[in-house]
Amino acid sequence: MTAPTTTGYVDLDGLLRRLTGDEKHSASAHSTLDVVWVLYDRVLRVTPESVDDPERDRFLLSKGHGPAAYYAVLAVKGFIPEAWLDDLAGPESRLGHHPDRLLVPGVEISSGSLGHGLGLGVGTALGLRAQGITQPRVYVLLGDAELDEGANHEAIAYAGATDLPNLTAIVLDNQSATHGWPGPGGIASRFTVNGWTAATVDGRDHDAIHAALTAHQPDQPHVVAAVVDPRK
Amino acid sequence: MDSKEVTMRDSFVTTTSALLADDPRTALVLADISASVFAPAAHRHPERVLNVGIREQLMIGVAGGLALTGLRPIVHSYATFLVDRAYEQIKLDLGHQGVGAILVSVGASYDGSEMGRTHMSPGDVALFDTIGGWTVQVPGHRDEVPALLKAATPHDDPVYLRLSTQSNRLSYGGDTRLQVLRRGTPGGPLIVAVGPMLDPTLAAVAGLDVTVAYTHTPRPFDTTGLQALAGSEVILVEPYLAGTSSALVNGVLSHVPHRLLSLGVGHAEIRRYGTPQDHARWHGLDAAGLRASISAFLS
Structure with a gap:
């Protein structure tokens, strides 16, 4: 495992402390920290200046509960003021326990109810393609327990069957699904059986995450299963 | 022309096919229902006529995603599948995202009575009232359909168009007032x-x-x-x-x-x-x- 070297990453701890967190979801929040960091630091072609640019990459946080890590990364990268972190879910706050795209610059979807992000991601990928916008990629972050929701499987089957090329799903696997995803291939197999390419990585290893996120093929949707320690 | 031969659905198919040809911002999302009658349009516009299969949650999610990229999605199925089944997607994937779509149903209320309760949807308009902000249009004649559909495409607001096999003898134009x-x-x-x-x-x-x-x-x-x-x-x-x-x-x-x-x-x-x-x-x-x-x- 490579040690994080980017300077901004070390600031995340302090910013997370400023967020008066959602205790119930705190473990989940931190499980996404490294994946979200690598996305914004090394993968996504989006900046605070390009949040409305049609040519930007899209990051859709489908797993909208426990967005502390997401907010912290958005603050480090300059999408939102750090001061916003001090009043999480307050009456005047733009940051809640589930993000609202109309309140937070750079947030692509409002999420919180599980199983909505991948369908929106499929539609976003289709909408870009229909307009001849071929450079951006659509990244959707889900949780392993979120995969229980049937709506995901409508999206997985359709994206695979139609070879949707500009979509990457990331499943943060902290083994929180009540009945798990047993059998050969685990979570990745639920996608590959439908025609996706897949990579399973250590969800704390930045170089491995980066390699997996950039391993998509030109004519298929891609999934990265990022495994972290089970939630306590 | 015998009014029994041309239905509101026929009028919807003809008008939508023309809109897809004329306005590159429009897109059509289907879940198998009516896919065969839209086959010519799908052939002409394969990237804007999207049949997701029998997946109504995805149908609305896709519409939300299309709208997020600036397109104007038209979404169509039986009312019970389009609205009742996908209610939370309508609430969240459209409403909560701050985007709209044109939802066009057939099989309103008891049009599908011979198929039984599974194909009836008398509560659809009441469901839209729980969300708010929707324009709800219930044409009484097939000739009212084209103007309503055309008026719904240039903007981004949410519109529900409720088509029926029940029809009045005459059409009463496009005025939305009483x-x-x-x-x-x-x-x-x-x-x-x-x-x-x-x-x-x-x-x-x-x-x-x-x-x-x-x-x-x-x-x-x-x-x-x-x-x-x-x-x-x-x-x-x-x-x-x-x-x-x-x-x-x-x-x-x-x-x-x-x-x-x-x-x-x-x-x-x-x-x-x-x-x-x-x-x-x-x-x-x-x-x-x-x-x-x-x-x-x-x-």
């Missing part, structure tokens, strides 16, 4: 008939001193027209769940002593097949049933 089609003594009883309920309502009130107003756009309701026309007795005749517009009408008339009779599809599951005409009779929405209810209310 249109007075039969004028009684001013200040006397006002009957508001929505969409295909107009013809049975007109037949029911023969010889009665009542005003009959028609609308194909119950949301937003023409509250100005209602205030101008209403006296102390108002009767709603709606082709969906009885009472869907009661709270709205009572709110508009809250400063006026009034009585309101709300006629529409009953809440109870009848658990019978039969034709839509049978169900109209059982729900008291044929001319004879309406006449009996209206006469009792006014006597």
